[in-house]
């Protein structure tokens with residue numbers, strides 16, 4: 112284990128007096144006069160805020176103060192109550208007990224419209240845009256019916272946002288044709304157009320690429336420097352370091368610590384988040400958190416002997432280790448010289464988008480048994496389409512896909528699953544699970560027939576089996592019979608991963624952004640499970656926007672650039688990160 116990568120908190124900033132939000136006046140007069148009367152240095156004050164969902168205590172007597180002119184980070188494990196806190200402030204839920212004050216005035220929003228009228232805007236974990244409408248139509252919807260400005264005015268305001276924050280959008284693009292990172296930017300711009308005094312950002316960076324994250328962090332700083340406030344929910348300490356002034360850490364719904372970041376050591380912050388002292392942070396965990404320098408330069412998984420001659424060089428011969436064989440992770444990737452069977456072979460995949468542009472351009476790649484092949488790239492270069500074609504939800508124009516020697520090019524998803532293809536989709540909520548079904552049903556979605564007795568579903572056996580998986584994967588739910596939609600975002604992700612990793616047989620796992628939204632401990636657990644699966648002979652295609660994570664986990668990495676698969680780059684070779692960076696920007700394409 113190596114030491115925690117060095118990370119310095121920024122010094123606290125001088126706090127300028129609140130001033131009108133750049134680009135326009137406050138939405139209503141009452142707001143600014145309220146602010147004048149009250150303690151202008153505190154934007155939001157929560158006192159004893161409590162919320163339970165049935166028997167589940169989501170937030171337990173939480174108190175915190177968000178000062179004007181600051182970015183206040185809210186941190187904690189999956190299910191700690193972070194989204195619940197934001198939803199209470201945004202009026203999406205009502206507290207069971209406790210009080211809120213906004214700029215010193217009593218504040219009790221009954222619905223999001225009340226919060227918006229008070230100058231509080233929120234970017235949710237999950238998208239709230241209408242996919243079949245254009246960006247402009249969505250933004251017009253976002254302004255509310257009463258104050259709906261004409262399109263001309265909207266375009267002017269979009270220009271102002273672009274000037275101030277560097278976030279420019281094509282107003283005529285249809286939302287469903289946009290990559291997820293750009294969709295998230297539309298959500299953010301929708302909030303900025305409201306000129307909020309308090310912006311709540313609930314894990315906004317999961318779908319953003321590094322440049323977009325940097326631009327969002329700069330946006331947070333600009334809002335704070337204009338005297339307003341941002342509540343930033345994140346699992347990434349690098350973002351806390353980049354943009355935060357103060358932090359509050361939640362665990363099990365309770366505030367367990369926090370304060371100005373200048374006065375908190377990073378190790379103390381991590382200890383507060385996970386509930387125990389962590390002397391050293393595993394580089395893999397650090398990578399999952401987006402901390403740069405998590406792994407020494409050019410050092411990949413030990414002894415990686417994966418074939419690096421060409422993207423589509425298919426190893427042949429050499430069977431997988433026996434299922435369940437306890438091969439150390441590094442050893443599975445080793446077998447230097449011994450060619451290994453292809454778990455997945457993709458040849459010449461070509462996909463065109465509805466607008467005629469090329470999403471995949473003759474992509475060929477091979478994932479060997481026991482290998483973790485990473486797929487890197489700036490968002491929107493074909494990674495999503497590659498994942499969708501492999502999952503069977505998108506048809507390629509030409510090319511072929513073979514799983515363990517079986518042609519699955521035109522196979523429906525169920526046949527792919529039967530043959531041993533696990534899929535963790537990018538959009539877990541809409542494609543990975545069914546919100547209205549129970550956690551247990553979601554965990555065994557493809558295997559419900561195994562629990563049939565006398566033609567009926569043996570729910571008791573199903574729930575018992577689910578309880579075991581829930582415990583093994585540290586999924587936070589009161590009951591495995593609870594509807595999936597009641598789980599926190601990170602816990603939904605854990606369910607999808609647990610289900611796909613339990614497939615039998617599991618020949619290949621296509622995992623798109625599998626650690627997105629996971630807390631510090633869960634990222635480490637996922638990385639370990641992926642390595643264990645590879646050690647058992649499963650091939651893993653790991654599509655991730657976290658280059659550090661790919662460098663830490665994968666044997667080889669291909670880069671998607673304008674629909675082409677470039678590379679591969681072996682993670683162990685010196686200068687791997689630089690080479691990948693050049694491929695991602697097209698410099699070496």
Ligand SMILES: Nc1ncnc2c1ncn2[C@@H]1O[C@H](COP(=O)(O)OP(=O)(O)OP(=O)(O)O)[C@@H](O)[C@H]1O
Nearest residue numbers: 164169189190191192193194195597598599600601
């Ligand atoms: N609508 C709901 N119905 C039932 N339980 C809920 C609901 N919303 C949240 N919960 C529960 O409240 C607890 C806190 O959830 P919350 O979404 O606030 O966590 P979080 O800290 O945001 O987690 P994550 O990092 O995974 O997003 C969890 O146990 C969750 O299952």
